[in-house]
Amino acid sequence: MVTWGGIADDFTGATDLAGNWVARGLRTVVTLGVPDAADLAGITDADAVVIALKSRTAPVREAVRESLDALAALRALGCTRYYQKYCSTFDSTPAGNIGPVTDALLAALDTDRAVVVPAFPDAGRTVYQGHLFVGDRLLSDSSMRHHPLTPMTRSDLPGLLGPQTSHGVAVVPLPVVRAGAAALGAELDRIAAETDTPVLLVVDAVENADLAVIARATAHHPLVTGGSGLALGLPATGEPAHAAMPVEDGHRVILAGSASTATRAQIAHARAAGVPARKLDLAALRADPDAEVDAIVAEVTAAWAAAPRTPFLVYAVGSQDDIQRETAPDQTPAGELVEAALADCARRLADAGARQFIVAGGETSGSVVRALDVRRLEIGPALAPGVSWARATTADGLPFNLALKSGNFGATDIFTDGWQALD
Ligand SMILES: Nc1ncnc2c1ncn2[C@@H]1O[C@H](COP(=O)(O)OP(=O)(O)OP(=O)(O)O)[C@@H](O)[C@H]1O
Ligand SMILES: O=C(O)[C@@H](O)C(=O)CO
Numbered sequence: 001m002v003t004w005g006g007i008a009d010d011f012t013g014a015t016d017l018a019g020n021w022v023a024r025g026l027r028t029v030v031t032l033g034v035p036d037a038a039d040l041a042g043i044t045d046a047d048a049v050v051i052a053l054k055s056r057t058a059p060v061r062e063a064v065r066e067s068l069d070a071l072a073a074l075r076a077l078g079c080t081r082y083y084q085k086y087c088s089t090f091d092s093t094p095a096g097n098i099g100p101v102t103d104a105l106l107a108a109l110d111t112d113r114a115v116v117v118p119a120f121p122d123a124g125r126t127v128y129q130g131h132l133f134v135g136d137r138l139l140s141d142s143s144m145r146h147h148p149l150t151p152m153t154r155s156d157l158p159g160l161l162g163p164q165t166s167h168g169v170a171v172v173p174l175p176v177v178r179a180g181a182a183a184l185g186a187e188l189d190r191i192a193a194e195t196d197t198p199v200l201l202v203v204d205a206v207e208n209a210d211l212a213v214i215a216r217a218t219a220h221h222p223l224v225t226g227g228s229g230l231a232l233g234l235p236a237t238g239e240p241a242h243a244a245m246p247v248e249d250g251h252r253v254i255l256a257g258s259a260s261t262a263t264r265a266q267i268a269h270a271r272a273a274g275v276p277a278r279k280l281d282l283a284a285l286r287a288d289p290d291a292e293v294d295a296i297v298a299e300v301t302a303a304w305a306a307a308p309r310t311p312f313l314v315y316a317v318g319s320q321d322d323i324q325r326e327t328a329p330d331q332t333p334a335g336e337l338v339e340a341a342l343a344d345c346a347r348r349l350a351d352a353g354a355r356q357f358i359v360a361g362g363e364t365s366g367s368v369v370r371a372l373d374v375r376r377l378e379i380g381p382a383l384a385p386g387v388s389w390a391r392a393t394t395a396d397g398l399p400f401n402l403a404l405k406s407g408n409f410g411a412t413d414i415f416t417d418g419w420q421a422l423d
Contacts, residue, residue: 002043005074006050007067007105008085009097010362011369012387012406013228014052017085018379019388020231021048025238030377030390032369034069039375040077047237049077054366055097056087057149063097064104071108081222082109087362088118088125088227088386089139089408090132090160091150099164099200102225106167106198109222113192116157116169117214119205120229122385123409126206130171131155134408143261143408148323148335149363157202167198174204181216188217200225208232228386245380245391247422248401250355251304252311254415255342257335257364259317260407266360267315270415276303277313282324285337293344300345301352311358313415314345339364343371356401356422358415365404377402383418384410 004021008014011032018028026047031039034051043049051070055063067084074082084098084105092098102114119127124135134142138155145153154160158169170191177184184203192199205211211233218224254270256263271277278299284292300312316338317323324334346357346368357372359365369392377390380401386409392402401422405414 002046002049002077002079004048004081004083005071005077005079006048006083006085007070007074008050008052009056009063009101010054010087011052011365012362012404013085013087014050015377015379015388015390015404016386016406017083017228017231018048018050018377019382019386020228022241022379022388023382024231024234024236025241027241028379030379032374032376034066035073040073043077049074049079050085054363055101056091056362058097060096060100064100067101068104068108071105083231084114084223084225085228086118086225088120088123088229089134089142089144089152090118090157091144091147091152092160092164093150094163096164099161102200103165103167105223111222112198113188113221114198114200114223114225115188115214115218115221116161116200116202117205117211117224117226117230118157119211120227120386121205121207122229122232125227125229127157127202127204128206129173129204130157130202132157146320148259148325161200161202165200167200168195169200169202172201172203174206174210177204177210177213181213184213184217205229242380243378243391245378245389245401248355248399251308251349251353252356252419253300253349253354254311254313254358254360255346255364255368256313256315256360257338257342258361258407259323260361262408262410263360264317264319265412266410266415267313267318269412270313273416275311275313275416277315279318280314280316280338280341282334282337285341286331289337289341289344293341293348296345297348297352300349304353311415311419314342316342335363339367343367347371350398350400355399356419358403358405358418360405361407369402369404372400374400374402381421383421384414387414389421
């Protein structure tokens with residue numbers, strides 16, 4: 001019976017949440033986009049279903065509509081609890097899309113509160129006094145300050161969320177969490193009873209033990225919101241529930257559209273280790289995208305011919321200077337060019353025999369996975385906190401091994417050593 005329904009605002013985030021549910025013993029399926037009736041009928045024996053949307057940077061109305069469609073699909077599956085998954089670095093703008101989606105889900109579920117828990121200590125995300133930290137830095141002092149789509153220039157969650165929601169936002173500090181689930185639950189009740197309108201409750205958490213307390217205190221809440229960390233706070237229902245993941249025989253490719261610091265370090269490491277690589281040429285893409293993709297495919301297939309088991313890395317950003325933030329009004333933004341090119345590369349390289357993909361970046365993963373026409377993922381072993389191998393099948397039944405890596409997740413050697421589970 002499906003209990004949990006996840007609504008994730010990007011594809012890497014969806015596999016991140018799914019991986020953590022799997023780690024707690026929940027059999028979890030990820031659908032890419034809102035599932036139709038046929039997709040729903042194919043979901044059997046799952047405890048949790050995550051619907052991956054590409055709504056993080058979509059227009060607000062679209063993000064809300066898609067999230068409500070996802071909620072309706074999850075309700076149709078019989079879910080009784082819902083998890084709005086957004087980025088552990090709270091990627092959003094003053095317009096949204098975190099707050100508007102939470103408001104809409106609260107209204108649709110007719111509930112008066114939702115906790116806000118971006119903390120994911122295993123990945124270095126902690127919340128203290130309502131402020132979000134990335135490692136030892138405030139969010140606004142981290143590399144997220146320079147994100148090409150959602151630059152995060154402040155760290156206080158009420159300040160970030162306030163402009164995005166029509167509801168009140170309260171902070172529940174760490175000592176209340178450390179007082180245990182009963183005390184935390186009583187405090188959440190007290191705050192919720194103070195107003196007639198729903199309230200968003202930012203709860204501090206710096207360790208997994210704090211997440212376990214929050215999970216217990218919210219066990220009766222229809223809706224929780226956060227990064228994936230809160231899923232790790234659930235009581236384990238058994239051994240990790242990884243899907244069997246047959247290794248698909250074929251070539252390996254890494255597609256990195258992410259501009260994040262961790263991805264850049266992973267690219268530098270892979271290049272230093274001799275992984276054949278090609279950086280997208282933005283000027284060439286602007287001039288003639290098909291010709292640039294033709295040239296990439298020719299280079300990758302030649303490299304595979306020489307070394308069939310060696311992955312090839314196609315990437316967008318080697319250093320901060322590569323990021324083009326401004327474009328003339330009549331020009332396609334660089335990010336769109338990159339996503340379209342990597343999506344095209346994915347399709348063409350799959351036709352040429354690629355069966356094992358690591359894709360870096362949430363937006364990038366959305367574009368790539370759509371181009372591959374993958375409808376659902378079954379989650380396999382983890383490569384890093386928040387990153388798992390998955391078995392993917394296209395609408396035509398073509399199977400892949402796919403790992404969708406969030407921009408700032410994964411150790412430096414993930415592009416060289418992340419393949420071990422497939423060896
Ligand atoms: N040179 C560039 N100039 C501007 N934008 C770029 C450039 N290269 C890539 N991009 C865009 O930057 C965006 C990066 O977002 P993406 O979500 O893929 O990665 P990320 O933010 O690092 O990952 P995550 O969302 O998982 O944290 C994509 O839309 C990508 O196309
Ligand atoms: O929560 C995270 O940090 C990731 O799953 C993510 O959403 C990055 O795109």
